[in-house]
Amino acid sequence: MSPELDVAVVGAGMAGLAAATELARAGLDVRVFEAAEQVGGRTASVRVDGYTIDAGAEQLSPRGYRATWELLSRLGIGEHEVPLISSPIAMWRGGRPHAGVADARGLLTGAGLSPLARVDLARFQLWLSRRRGEFDTDDPERTPLGAATVAEFARAYHPDLHDYLLQPVVGTFFGWNTERSAAAVMLSLLLAVGDASGWRTYRGGMDVLARRLAATLDVRTGHRVHQVVSTGQAARLLVGEETVTARAVLLCVPAPVAARLHPGAPEVEADFLRACTFTPALKVSCLLDRPLAPRHGPPPYLLLTPESEDDVLSAIIFDHQKHPDRTPAGAGLLTLMPNAATTARLLDLPDEDVITRLATAAADYVPGLAAATRRTFAHRHPLGLPEATPAALGLRSRFMARRLRPVDYAGDWVMLRPASEGAVRSGALAASRVLSRLRAPLSIPIQARSRRVETA
Numbered sequence: 001m002s003p004e005l006d007v008a009v010v011g012a013g014m015a016g017l018a019a020a021t022e023l024a025r026a027g028l029d030v031r032v033f034e035a036a037e038q039v040g041g042r043t044a045s046v047r048v049d050g051y052t053i054d055a056g057a058e059q060l061s062p063r064g065y066r067a068t069w070e071l072l073s074r075l076g077i078g079e080h081e082v083p084l085i086s087s088p089i090a091m092w093r094g095g096r097p098h099a100g101v102a103d104a105r106g107l108l109t110g111a112g113l114s115p116l117a118r119v120d121l122a123r124f125q126l127w128l129s130r131r132r133g134e135f136d137t138d139d140p141e142r143t144p145l146g147a148a149t150v151a152e153f154a155r156a157y158h159p160d161l162h163d164y165l166l167q168p169v170v171g172t173f174f175g176w177n178t179e180r181s182a183a184a185v186m187l188s189l190l191l192a193v194g195d196a197s198g199w200r201t202y203r204g205g206m207d208v209l210a211r212r213l214a215a216t217l218d219v220r221t222g223h224r225v226h227q228v229v230s231t232g233q234a235a236r237l238l239v240g241e242e243t244v245t246a247r248a249v250l251l252c253v254p255a256p257v258a259a260r261l262h263p264g265a266p267e268v269e270a271d272f273l274r275a276c277t278f279t280p281a282l283k284v285s286c287l288l289d290r291p292l293a294p295r296h297g298p299p300p301y302l303l304l305t306p307e308s309e310d311d312v313l314s315a316i317i318f319d320h321q322k323h324p325d326r327t328p329a330g331a332g333l334l335t336l337m338p339n340a341a342t343t344a345r346l347l348d349l350p351d352e353d354v355i356t357r358l359a360t361a362a363a364d365y366v367p368g369l370a371a372a373t374r375r376t377f378a379h380r381h382p383l384g385l386p387e388a389t390p391a392a393l394g395l396r397s398r399f400m401a402r403r404l405r406p407v408d409y410a411g412d413w414v415m416l417r418p419a420s421e422g423a424v425r426s427g428a429l430a431a432s433r434v435l436s437r438l439r440a441p442l443s444i445p446i447q448a449r450s451r452r453v454e455t456a
């Protein structure tokens, strides 16, 4: 019996939707199975009482997001729907915020760095600009840094560079512990994405692109896939109580989920899947009756609270500064993000305990928080962001050279890139792998092959 579908895509996050879009455009019969009730995965947004809450991702950049911008332009989503975040990122140090982190302004203001550390920042930037050509987000394993972790790399510089720049930046934006994740990946990403003063967000919430892509596809939400089995030239999926067959299956879920769903994966795939560990992420949204700001300085979009200053929080996002449409007129919205140790401690506690712990810590930075809070929500991502450890980096080139098989993969972890662009790029790559397998001469039925030879 021939398979029901050309391609079954598991997961309607950015990787799955990007892959399905390419495959459907190529004329294949594609269906996306998504366990959740909504699409978007870790870019999902929640809409409550006129507030738009980003439950996962927060922003994107005009640089280093080429595949995302290509999709946006194909869908006719213009720059006005992805406006600039005009407020700065600030670093908390010595009782006040210092604006200009990851921004040209930071070179002047220091953005929380001591004067000696600023000299080292210039040295670091000079080194980076000279070796720019050796860093590529698509091939992070091919940089001059080898297996060095972020913390090891930072030891060549003033300690402030780790404590008041790299630790808070990678801890907040990538969810990383600097002792575990690879410096090669971090530097490739920072170089690709560039200055934070250009960062943007979707006016309608971070799930805008996912929802627009899904609207053009056959997506079944509320359909959890339990198992995927390769059957030679095709594959079988157990979806809820049903069995579905497809010529190709794309597992567009985090690596630990892919490993669980496909226990029969060949060793070269299984080894990389095991090495692709994730850090958990936790966010608390505070819906406010007014737009609050930190005690001092210009209102930032994001306030980083480094581990050397705070043992609970990693950052506070002022979502109303991100874009005014995130709240009803005159209201405010904050996102509280715990650091890695606090996330591990709180992840399995009831919402009430999580919210109380983070809101108590945030009150030190944001006066009037308790009085202005109308409602609160906790968002949990047990598989929040790919860690990109040296072990995963070491196994990646073998995985990328794997054979084309009926079951394949996409997701930010494939690129070792803890950002939605990694997911989109991996989706496009997976789609081209599926197309080359399904359209390779050997997979064309004999009759069709001989016809092709005759007409050639």
Ligand SMILES: Cc1cc2nc3c(=O)[nH]c(=O)nc-3n(C[C@H](O)[C@H](O)[C@H](O)COP(=O)(O)OP(=O)(O)OC[C@H]3O[C@@H](n4cnc5c(N)ncnc54)[C@H](O)[C@@H]3O)c2cc1C
Residues within 6 Å of the ligand: 010, 011, 012, 013, 014, 015, 016, 033, 034, 035, 036, 039, 040, 041, 042, 043, 055, 056, 057, 058, 059, 060, 173, 223, 224, 225, 226, 252, 253, 254, 257, 261, 281, 282, 283, 381, 383, 384, 385, 410, 411, 412, 413, 417, 418, 419, 420, 421, 422, 423
């Ligand atoms: C807190 C946080 C903040 C972030 N901030 C940013 C940011 O500002 N900018 C940025 O670019 N990136 C950010 N990211 C990263 C970005 O969100 C991810 O890299 C990207 O969304 C990953 O997409 P994906 O498709 O690979 O995976 P996912 O989004 O995880 O998609 C996988 C999908 O598969 C579904 N699924 C899982 N199991 C099954 C199953 N058995 N059957 C069917 N479906 C299943 C899931 O429900 C999910 O929808 C952030 C992530 C987090 C967690």
